[in-house]
Amino acid sequence: MLLDRSQQSVTDVFLEDVYSIPHGEKIKECIQCGTCSASCPTSYAMDYTPREVIASLRAGLLDRVLKSNTIWLCASCYYCTVRCPSGIKLTDIMYELKRLAVEFGYVQKSAKAAIVSKLFVDLVDKNGRIAEVPLVGKFFLKTNPFAALGMMPRAWKLFRRGRMPMIPNRIKGAEDLKIASENLEITGVHAGAKEEKT
Amino acid sequence: MNFSYYPGCSLEGMNKAYDKSARAVCDALGINLAELNDWNCCGASAYISIRELRAHLLSARNLAIAEKEKKDLVVVCPSCLTTLTKTNHYMAENPKLRQTISKALKETELQYWGSVKVRHLLEVIVNEVGQNEIKARIKNSLKDLKVAPYYGCQLTRPFGEIDDKEFPTILDTLLTWVGAKPVNFPVKTKCCGGMLMMTNEDVALGLVRNLLECARENGAECIATICPLCHMNLEAYQDNVNKHFGTDYKIPILYFTQIIGLAFGFSRKTLGIEEELTPSKALFEKHLEVIR
Numbered sequence: 001m002l003l004d005r006s007q008q009s010v011t012d013v014f015l016e017d018v019y020s021i022p023h024g025e026k027i028k029e030c031i032q033c034g035t036c037s038a039s040c041p042t043s044y045a046m047d048y049t050p051r052e053v054i055a056s057l058r059a060g061l062l063d064r065v066l067k068s069n070t071i072w073l074c075a076s077c078y079y080c081t082v083r084c085p086s087g088i089k090l091t092d093i094m095y096e097l098k099r100l101a102v103e104f105g106y107v108q109k110s111a112k113a114a115i116v117s118k119l120f121v122d123l124v125d126k127n128g129r130i131a132e133v134p135l136v137g138k139f140f141l142k143t144n145p146f147a148a149l150g151m152m153p154r155a156w157k158l159f160r161r162g163r164m165p166m167i168p169n170r171i172k173g174a175e176d177l178k179i180a181s182e183n184l185e186i187t188g189v190h191a192g193a194k195e196e197k198t
Numbered sequence: 199m200n201f202s203y204y205p206g207c208s209l210e211g212m213n214k215a216y217d218k219s220a221r222a223v224c225d226a227l228g229i230n231l232a233e234l235n236d237w238n239c240c241g242a243s244a245y246i247s248i249r250e251l252r253a254h255l256l257s258a259r260n261l262a263i264a265e266k267e268k269k270d271l272v273v274v275c276p277s278c279l280t281t282l283t284k285t286n287h288y289m290a291e292n293p294k295l296r297q298t299i300s301k302a303l304k305e306t307e308l309q310y311w312g313s314v315k316v317r318h319l320l321e322v323i324v325n326e327v328g329q330n331e332i333k334a335r336i337k338n339s340l341k342d343l344k345v346a347p348y349y350g351c352q353l354t355r356p357f358g359e360i361d362d363k364e365f366p367t368i369l370d371t372l373l374t375w376v377g378a379k380p381v382n383f384p385v386k387t388k389c390c391g392g393m394l395m396m397t398n399e400d401v402a403l404g405l406v407r408n409l410l411e412c413a414r415e416n417g418a419e420c421i422a423t424i425c426p427l428c429h430m431n432l433e434a435y436q437d438n439v440n441k442h443f444g445t446d447y448k449i450p451i452l453y454f455t456q457i458i459g460l461a462f463g464f465s466r467k468t469l470g471i472e473e474e475l476t477p478s479k480a481l482f483e484k485h486l487e488v489i490r
Contacts, residue, residue: 163213
């Protein structure tokens, strides 16, 4: 029998998910050298650097990481991943933390990247593809309509160059894909889910 | 050479110029690109940040269609490259994930056996076409146009299948073949900020500034890009960088396919040049024999 995710601690769910990534168990081998933090182009602006993320996990303080701006500042450049001497896939771990922050309700209002990601998912689920104009438009309406005004000059320049197609392309298989996606979420066993512990 | 071609969402939208120039160059080189039938979003960074399994399903659907078309898949957006390659690898390495995704694919009447290779256009041009064929098609010598070769992150990271993960040279090589002169560009694989330009503009502008400054210091007359998102951040936000930092960068940003296309004598219209927000006219007057 499978344990319901909501009945487990967020740390347990996190580890279960991370171990399902190929070579995910390498996270146990972190030597706290800080190569990840030093390689990260945005760590200077993070509440907790990538090294501190793993330190927090070990200290049982994952919740503070999930609330922090750290995970939403990861731009997926993969420098940490390719440089880690222990082979830890830090970028995949950041993705996992983003998902857990959303799933367990830790996302702070200031995390704009969470808003844009959710809009992105909605649009793709609807059409099968993403159209940039509706994505950017909805994002600014939701976060800062005044900033949208400031963007008008650039938008106009892009429009004049034919770079602002308004109508999203919908793929033929969108409906099938949507049904399969939804079923995947309901019945699909998470790739890393384990049998109930005895 | 026949391939299924995956343009990706960005090339349908704000970055059509990349699509236009890629198709023109491939046409000239005998690379036959047939657009992947009814392709969908690859499940890029923003998607996998919310939904993991669905993201793999999105990629797997594209791979399954390519397998049905019995061709390898050529992509141009490095982010699509990484996402599709990741699903390809993770499905091969994790049987549970493979089962779960295969079951979902079946509902869309598709199946994927794992036979498709995902390749980037840059690597296909260099490795499949090669130097002699490319040099034979040159109509404009480019007269040693000094180019900063910018690779960005996801062409070589995390998988490193195309070239060195941190200091690739494949674009430098190609630029040399078409008569351009790649300058020393130590930040060639540094991050442009990607989607952070929308959500954390201050951070992203700083990263773009580092790239522009390095290009200028090394005497580059333009920057060659491979990624539609890097391209966008460098050209459409160059003005913002100048406003934010009080700088005066005016560096033209061109897709690598546009630079090859210019060398092959295509018109600027065919290549979608001047659709970018950084003017590049002066460049052509200086470096092209025939301006079309």
